[in-house]
Amino acid sequence: MTVLAAGAEAPRVNPWLSEARATLSLAWPMILTNLAQTAMTVTDVMMLGRLSPEALAAATLGHNLYFMLMIFGLGLLLAASPMMASAVGRKLRFVREVRRTVRQGLWLAVAVSLPIWAVLWNAEAILLGMGQDPALSKAAESYMHALQWAALPFYGYIVLRSFISALERPRWALAVAFLCVAFNVAANWCLIFGNLGFPAMGLPGAGIATTLSSLMMFLGLAAVVLLDRQFRRFSLFGRFWRPDWPRFAAMLRLGLPIAGILTFEVSIFNIAALLMGRIDTVSLAAHAIAIQIASVTFMVPMGLAQAVTVRVGRAFGAGDAEAITRAGWTAFTMGVSFMAAMALLMFIAPRMLIAGFLDLDAPTNQPVIAMAVTFLAFAALFQIADGAQAVASGMLRGLHDTTVPMIYAAIGYWGIGLPLGIVLGFPFGYRGAGIWIGLCAGLAVVSVLLLARWLRRDRLMPFLGAERGGGQPRERPSTHE
Numbered sequence: 001m002t003v004l005a006a007g008a009e010a011p012r013v014n015p016w017l018s019e020a021r022a023t024l025s026l027a028w029p030m031i032l033t034n035l036a037q038t039a040m041t042v043t044d045v046m047m048l049g050r051l052s053p054e055a056l057a058a059a060t061l062g063h064n065l066y067f068m069l070m071i072f073g074l075g076l077l078l079a080a081s082p083m084m085a086s087a088v089g090r091k092l093r094f095v096r097e098v099r100r101t102v103r104q105g106l107w108l109a110v111a112v113s114l115p116i117w118a119v120l121w122n123a124e125a126i127l128l129g130m131g132q133d134p135a136l137s138k139a140a141e142s143y144m145h146a147l148q149w150a151a152l153p154f155y156g157y158i159v160l161r162s163f164i165s166a167l168e169r170p171r172w173a174l175a176v177a178f179l180c181v182a183f184n185v186a187a188n189w190c191l192i193f194g195n196l197g198f199p200a201m202g203l204p205g206a207g208i209a210t211t212l213s214s215l216m217m218f219l220g221l222a223a224v225v226l227l228d229r230q231f232r233r234f235s236l237f238g239r240f241w242r243p244d245w246p247r248f249a250a251m252l253r254l255g256l257p258i259a260g261i262l263t264f265e266v267s268i269f270n271i272a273a274l275l276m277g278r279i280d281t282v283s284l285a286a287h288a289i290a291i292q293i294a295s296v297t298f299m300v301p302m303g304l305a306q307a308v309t310v311r312v313g314r315a316f317g318a319g320d321a322e323a324i325t326r327a328g329w330t331a332f333t334m335g336v337s338f339m340a341a342m343a344l345l346m347f348i349a350p351r352m353l354i355a356g357f358l359d360l361d362a363p364t365n366q367p368v369i370a371m372a373v374t375f376l377a378f379a380a381l382f383q384i385a386d387g388a389q390a391v392a393s394g395m396l397r398g399l400h401d402t403t404v405p406m407i408y409a410a411i412g413y414w415g416i417g418l419p420l421g422i423v424l425g426f427p428f429g430y431r432g433a434g435i436w437i438g439l440c441a442g443l444a445v446v447s448v449l450l451l452a453r454w455l456r457r458d459r460l461m462p463f464l465g466a467e468r469g470g471g472q473p474r475e476r477p478s479t480h481e
Helices: 015-051 053-077 080-090 094-120 123-129 134-166 171-193 203-227 245-279 281-318 321-348 350-354 363-398 403-425 431-455 457-467
Strands: none
Touching: 015 053, 015 134, 015 171, 015 203, 015 281, 015 321, 053 094, 053 123, 053 134, 053 203, 053 245, 080 094, 080 134, 080 245, 080 281, 080 363, 094 123, 094 134, 094 245, 123 134, 134 171, 134 203, 134 281, 171 203, 245 281, 245 403, 245 431, 281 321, 281 363, 281 431, 321 350, 321 363, 321 457, 350 363, 363 403, 363 431, 403 431, 431 457
16 A cells, blocks of 8 residues: 655646546447447348348338438437536536436427327338339338337437436446347347247337337336436436426427438438439449448447537536547547548458458359448548547537537538539449548538537637526535426
């Protein structure tokens, strides 16, 4: 045991190193949770692929429609994270403030689920209107009628996950998510194929399995916040019926731009897939492989973005400009460094990555493999930009700065990336490569614009601080409504 001499100072801990440790501690459970949630969809696809090619095609059609609606609602609910984080950092009646934000987040989850249910109930008519095959559209609707009910419990889980993340205890969400992934595998096996005495339900069985898994995710995390001593003091579900309309409106103001950012980004990748389908089947298959690989690596900067929203948000609530700077740049450096390593891997070992999807020795696969190698080279180019824009968006979200970033996303993805990809892909004849160049350009533009806005944060923070109620004197925490 080392004893300090009288008058000696304790060794100082590097604040940047401390921030790096705090960010990693918060981010890695979030990254694994994101991977677990992705694994749930991958499980559905893998098992339905074993059922029949037609079932897989119908599920893909239905899930694309489902995902487009779900991602918008997810953006709305992500507003809860910076609101709670800044309240915790501000320490101004934060128990009450956090409780009310959770309550209105759950209200918003119900409000956004209702129109999603209405739209998905008519999935067949929507898909037919998009020119899809009638038989596949009908099958997709049977899948949607079972899957659509997963929206509300999943959104409830997201709100509760934001709560425990704001308190920097995200490991509970990870544990619940992995348990539910295992349940989803078992439920799919039973309900799709009729194992263990269950009826063989096919597509609807997959939807029911995912809905039950989402319900378990919400109930599992609800049990945690009710039973854990540190969470229980917030009484999250007390007086649930009591409205807080100003807070509900504030969540919408913050969440609508986040939803816009996610929608602009996701939609350009969906449209890219449709454009690949207009070229030929080989281009579409190669594109699907490259995008799937890129989506897995993206889980790391996505988790870092969620972590930095909390870290910056807490520093923002406390009014600590130095802590804001450290939190932002630490996560940004981690995200860009990881994506640079992934870019190098895609450049030097593309066939190793493709081997997880296709038999490299099969002669019939060679055209797809060659095209996928080309597309992975472009995916490597946009790795750094993709990681930069994801983390920078989370940094700004921690400052409650979402409206201008949404405009940047619209400019980069729809104003530059998509038109450039279409022009290069078709009139200029670069085909799939041209579309990928457009994706790279769009991501690069958005990342540069977001980073430039972060560099101007000192001029923006007085205005942003006024919006979130900063500058008020600190008071002792209160548990009273």
